[in-house]
Amino acid sequence: MMAVASSRRTFVAALSMLAAGAVLTPASFGSTLKGRKLKVVMVGTGIRGTGFWAKRLLEKYSNLVEFVGLCDINPGRLEYAKKFLGLDCDTYADSDFENMLNETKPDLVIVTTTDCTHHKYIISSLELGYDVLTEKPLTTDESKCQQILDAERKSNNNVIVGFNYRWNAYNTKIKQLLSEEVIGKVTSVDFHWYLNTYHGASYFRRWHGLRHVGGTLWVHKATHHFDLMNWWLDSDPEEVFAFGALEKYGSAGPYRGNSCRDCQYTKRCDFYWDITNEKEDMDLYVANEEYDGYVRDNCLFREEINIYDKMSAQVRYKNNVILNYSLTTYSPFEGWRVAFNGTKGRLEARLDIPYDGERTFSQKDLHDLEMNQDGSENVTSEQIIVHQLWEKHDTVKVSLDRTGHGGGDEKLQEKLFQDPDATDPYNRVAGLRDGAMSIMVGIAARKSIERGEPVRIAELIDLEPREKRI
Template sequence: MEKHSRRSFLYSLSMLAAGTAITSPLLGFNTTKKLKVVLVGTGVRGISFWGKRLVEQYPDKLEFVGLCDINPGRVAYAKKFMNVQCKTYTDFDKMIQEQKPDLVIVTTKDSVHHEYIIKGLHYGCDVLTEKPLTTDEVKCRQILEAEKKSNRKLIVGFNYRWGPYMTKIKELLHEGLIGDITSVDFNWYLNNHHGASYFRRWHGLMNGGGSLWVHKATHHFDLLNWWLNSDPEEVFAYGALEHYGSKGPFRGENCRSCNYKKECNYYWDITKSDHDMRVYVDNEKYDGYIRDACLFRHEIDIYDKMSAQIKYANNTIVNYSLTTYSPFEGWRIAFNGHKGRIEAWTDIPWMKNENLSQEDLHAAEMSQDKSEEKLVEPVILFKNWEDYKTINVTSERSGHGGGDRRLHDKIFANPDAPDPLKHAAGLRDGIMSVLIGIAARKSITTGQPIKIAGLTELKPSADRT
């Protein structure tokens, strides 16, 4: 009975990954049979969004039976922070063999996602991975092959899709109000608080996160793929490192010990955060990872300005850019169609005549606390030869615009709920989103456009319906 119950839940997860109708995870369950979950990678994102929040919100649906990290101090802290009683490990294989989990959640450094995804599938577990899926096309192919050989499925944690504002855009496009989409202009701005943070961490190294083309922009490319209901076909890109890294005016070992604290506008005092001190600083002695590393250290080798032109299989052309040192954080997008145009944006200060603290803004977005604050954000619909219409969308700030909790609820509370707009993201979605960033890197290196079809066995489809 226990085996049957767990497999009923896992079947639900499998169908969720495929984006199709799924049965309830409660089928065959009773209060004593919970989903056995393990987490590998106990950084801040892992132990909060994929850790503590699940423990607190779904205690009757799941239980953590193991936590794993290469850093023994960090995984010990994770156990306390998440308030769980499970064993901790530094050996992933040992954890899986001892605990025999139903679900593996992967929140490690991006460059090793594939290792734990493949092992998890090999051991007969379903796998849920934080975005991005992985960092290069070779690893994409390895993951594809592993899923084929297993009878398990992979879910990619794309949370942005689930926010009410993103969903309204999808609805308007799905209704065909502006006809077939011909072109898109998409600009994303990371502020000099949030944007800079990537260059302090392992994300600033190409061999860690595959650059922000992959680690960050995978979110944006997944939204594009979902909104357009099509796959990318070809990418041409430009990129450079001109602001951070060796381009900086001075540098130190880290912010705590730096001699330029007063001169540096980017000085960040990690000691003000007890949580960051416990997760990272207290455990530097185990693996040498410095969380408040210098933004101007010479080893940084990713791009800090990026622009790409993406041609989709349905003939839509997208112009995309990512700025990493903007005075404000937000984004703007415009869809052009044969019958009109849709414009949307969030957090552009002058649009609302407001001046928000950029650090507080980012903290509010990342917060997993249930917020009562409601936002009203406009989407502008232009139809040819008609007056434009303003469509006000009720949204929220916390949890990535409300996307976090909706994603979790779909996976762990209501997997059988209707999904007419196909919010649920599986392996193909994960691959197609990272392949745009991978192709962009290759295009910058070669100076040539890169065909998506040449990167993996997956061939771009004009219509993902």
């Protein structure tokens, strides 16, 4: 019993250092637990929980990790996940979440539920003495965010947010160049993200289209983008002024049906999606609709949709950098552009803009590759432009694996579960403060649209923005 307790304390110390972005001294989670595997439970057995976290951990790190419990609000989805993953662990209803923790006594709780419920599992886990790895976004509003912050402060445990975009080789190269001040001190940034009519539309047919569930795409999707920017700039956002509207999807649509499976407009609707061709979606979602009523192929023109489909914001950082940001959800292509203006020049980066060169992947293939966890040889050479004042521009080439969010999924999990002691000069593991600051930009943007005025983040939660994050 003493050996297990000692191992437990060592693991907590390791996770605490990870959450703070520090270098670890233990060799790995496996070694800190003195020969036994890391005991993990997961709440939320949708596609992200089963497909990315659970399935990949079992395939890649089965010598280090064992799942000792699964929990979900939907009993059918729960049983499917257990079978899909080939697990022999106990399963628990949502109402039995705390019983699962008390009975299994895990080393780590993984939270992959709907965004608006993250807080209750995170807080319960911390209060009962367990560490948490949560999917992004941390949560959906400032009240829940403050509750999580308070809970971690009162506990001896920690929260890590699963930001994988930091680990993408292309994004890491941008971080390196900015850290080296190749364009001097950054003064302003233009950052524009384009979701295509395949990926972008999917948010509006799912639960993400409801503000109270996903917090709008200002939070669910843009948390990735704001976390990247906070990390790239190494500073905290301070004030936000934003605009947004719903003009393409929801009630703005030309017609609507109950779902794509039950719609009279399938031959006329450009967004028609036949879920019956997707076996995993049929088995995971359609077969279990009776339990919670969640329809995976819902109409993206339904009246209840109340999020924005076009968004624009101006963000002032504590270090006085000004960010101009936009998110489009119905672009003909999927990609992004960012440009950093500095005292000594300009750095431009962009991915998947079809006019910048030959693209061998279709728009659907790009999204499939991003979500693919099986690995492949889809490596492309991408460019970053560094243009210093009064000089010719330089082109920096970066090799990028197109699978698993640009290779970020694999690198993130390798760091967390295999090599937590490996030195990372870029501090890519995201702790609770990182998760909070990323969502607070989007939350402040929502409030700015509603109020018609700038919103200061320090007015919403008790984290005072820092000029330098680390």
